[in-house]
Amino acid sequence: RTRQDPEFEIIDTGIFDQDNYFDVVVEYAKNAPDDILIKITINNRSASNAALNVLPTVWFRNRWAWGHHNYVPQLMADADGIMSIYHTDLGQLWLKAENSKEALFCDNETNTERLYNYNDGKPYHKDGINDYITKGADTVNPQKKGTKAAFNYDITVPAKQSTTLRLRLVKEAKSGFEDFDNIFNTR
Numbered sequence: 001r002t003r004q005d006p007e008f009e010i011i012d013t014g015i016f017d018q019d020n021y022f023d024v025v026v027e028y029a030k031n032a033p034d035d036i037l038i039k040i041t042i043n044n045r046s047a048s049n050a051a052l053n054v055l056p057t058v059w060f061r062n063r064w065a066w067g068h069h070n071y072v073p074q075l076m077a078d079a080d081g082i083m084s085i086y087h088t089d090l091g092q093l094w095l096k097a098e099n100s101k102e103a104l105f106c107d108n109e110t111n112t113e114r115l116y117n118y119n120d121g122k123p124y125h126k127d128g129i130n131d132y133i134t135k136g137a138d139t140v141n142p143q144k145k146g147t148k149a150a151f152n153y154d155i156t157v158p159a160k161q162s163t164t165l166r167l168r169l170v171k172e173a174k175s176g177f178e179d180f181d182n183i184f185n186t187r
Contacts, residue, residue: 019045022052022157029187034093034171037180041164044157051156053133055104056167058095059126059148060087062108077103077144081151091171097151098166098177104129105146106139 001008015021022042029037044050060073073087081100085093097103106128112120114127128139129150157163166180 019047020050021045022050024054027184029184031183031187035175036169037183038167038169039164039184040167041162042155042157043162044159046159048159049156050159051154054153054155054165055129055133055150056097056153056165057129057148057150058083058085058169059108062147065109073147075105075146075149077105083149083151085169094170094173094175095151096168096170096176097153098180100151100153102152102154103144103149104132104152105141105144105149107141107146108148 010016022044024043025041027039027041029039031037038056040054040056042052042054058075060075064070064072071088074084076084076086078084078094081097081103083095083097083103085095106124106126107122108126109120109122109124111125111127112118112122114125124139124141124146126148128137128141129148131137131139133152151167153165155163166177168175168177168180
């Protein structure tokens with residue numbers, strides 16, 4: 001393209017010509033300083049039912065490996081659809097995922113073997129969730145703890161329809177989803 005041609009846009013690739021794609025909208029509503037509601041709507045634009053893995057992910061920035069401090073925060077499975085999040089600066093939080101069947105955990109650590117051909121002895125690197133989903137690799141922590149985690153929604157979205165996932169990041173462990181829609185609608 002020359003300077004006189006319009007800017008090349010994603011629509012120019014032709015990828016949307018057959019309407020075989022998903023579009024995903026993520027919305028947040030703050031109920032209180034320590035109560036954040038998350039709504040993920042997945043729209044299937046195709047004329048066919050389509051399968052998709054949706055992985056709402058939470059992680060701690062890796063500051064421990066760079067010498068900023070030695071403290072390593074922790075994410076752990078608490079119960080079905082509930083993840084315990086603890087950091088000395090944040091205190092105790094929970095991430096709750098409605099209708100989640102599987103929580104996956106690894107560490108937010110560089111895969112040195114993949115990048116530098118050097119085995120650092122750490123088994124659950126930050127690409128572990130991806131490798132588990134795409135290759136069936138044994139790269140997620142079976143003890144269900146780490147510094148990076150995702151809820152795995154393995155879903156099928158009906159043709160020309162949408163599916164909505166609901167999550168809630170809270171300090172109050174008792175908070176559930178009964179008031180979710182009402183809070184979202186008032187925000």
